[in-house]
Amino acid sequence: MKTLLGSLILACGLDAFAQTKPLFENNFEKAETGKLPPGFEFPVGEFAVKEEAGNKFLELPGAPVDSYSVQFGPAGSADVAVSARVFATAKGRRSPTFGIGLNGVGGCRLQISPGKNALELFKDQELKATLAFEWKARTWTSLRLQVRKVKAGGWEVEGKAWTQGADEPKGWMISFDDQEEPVAGRASVLGSPFSGTPIWFDDLKVEKLESK
Numbered sequence: 001m002k003t004l005l006g007s008l009i010l011a012c013g014l015d016a017f018a019q020t021k022p023l024f025e026n027n028f029e030k031a032e033t034g035k036l037p038p039g040f041e042f043p044v045g046e047f048a049v050k051e052e053a054g055n056k057f058l059e060l061p062g063a064p065v066d067s068y069s070v071q072f073g074p075a076g077s078a079d080v081a082v083s084a085r086v087f088a089t090a091k092g093r094r095s096p097t098f099g100i101g102l103n104g105v106g107g108c109r110l111q112i113s114p115g116k117n118a119l120e121l122f123k124d125q126e127l128k129a130t131l132a133f134e135w136k137a138r139t140w141t142s143l144r145l146q147v148r149k150v151k152a153g154g155w156e157v158e159g160k161a162w163t164q165g166a167d168e169p170k171g172w173m174i175s176f177d178d179q180e181e182p183v184a185g186r187a188s189v190l191g192s193p194f195s196g197t198p199i200w201f202d203d204l205k206v207e208k209l210e211s212k
Contacts, residue, residue, distance in 0.1 A: 020081065020207040024073035024187070027203050028056040036070070041186065042105075043070040050200075057087070057202040062193045069101070069190035073206035077103065078155055081146035081207045082187035085164075090114065090137040091195040098192070098199050100143050104185020110145040110159035110174075111190075119161050121174050128176040133161060140164040140202070147182055148209055154179045 024039070031037040031049040033056065040047070040058075045068025050059040060068055073082070080102060088096045099111030099120075106124045112135055113120055119133035135141065145159045158172035187206045191199040 019210045021210055022205065023076070023080070023208050024206040025204070026072070028058060031056060040070050040072045044068050045070070045191075050198075055202070057200040058189070058204070060191045060193060060199040060201070062195070062197040062199075065192070065194055065196065067190070067192045069188045071104065071186035071188045072204060073187045075104065075184045075186050076206075076208070077182045077184040078147050078149045079209040080187075081144060081209060082205065083142065083144040083207075084189055084204045085140045085142050085202045086112075086189075086191075087140050087200040087202070088137065088191070088193075089195060089197045091197055094195040095135070095137070096191060096193050096195050096197070096199055099190055100145050101188040101190060102145055102147050102185070103182045104188070107182065107185050108145070108147060108157045109188075109190060110143055110161070112141065112143070112161060115194075119159070119174055121157060121159055121176060123157070123176075123178065128157070129174045131174045136163050142168065144168075146209065150177075155182060 028049050033049050033051050036047050046061050047070045082100050084100050086098050095114035097113045099109050101109035109122045111120045114135040119131045121129040143161045147157050150156050155178045158175040160169045160173040189201045
């Protein structure tokens, strides 16, 4: 639980960066199926645009089972946010993990780990924060992650996730403070298809946080 003071600081931080400037957007509706669209770099995995029921999305195949990612948008370090919607399925007791990232390889990532019933925040391979989260299979889940410079010094990494049909949380659900300046790098989506079924990504967006 955050303290009252921490909540007030967080609210002030959100207010200070209420405005955003789009840097990258892709909903794949104009993308060619079967290929990785322009603007996506350093793919690890066979990512490609697919279509179902008139909707296009970026698909990570269900096999082979490993950890995969692809980067997109301009390189940035702080005062930047990434968001996406993700659709995945479970098979028996096996569930995938998936998420979004900032600051390139070795940066921070917001990850849903259904096997742990958790929403997790990492810096590189180090788990920085965790929160109980109930993932719903076969339902789109939205994720948002941002890194911002704090006036008092340091950087704040903040994330949230919510299921389609639910309201976006007004505040950040999970966060950690970092005293080390983030390196410049691209945003990313990532997944591990442990269930052996594809993971779909849609409505990818990178935004610059702008103070009022």
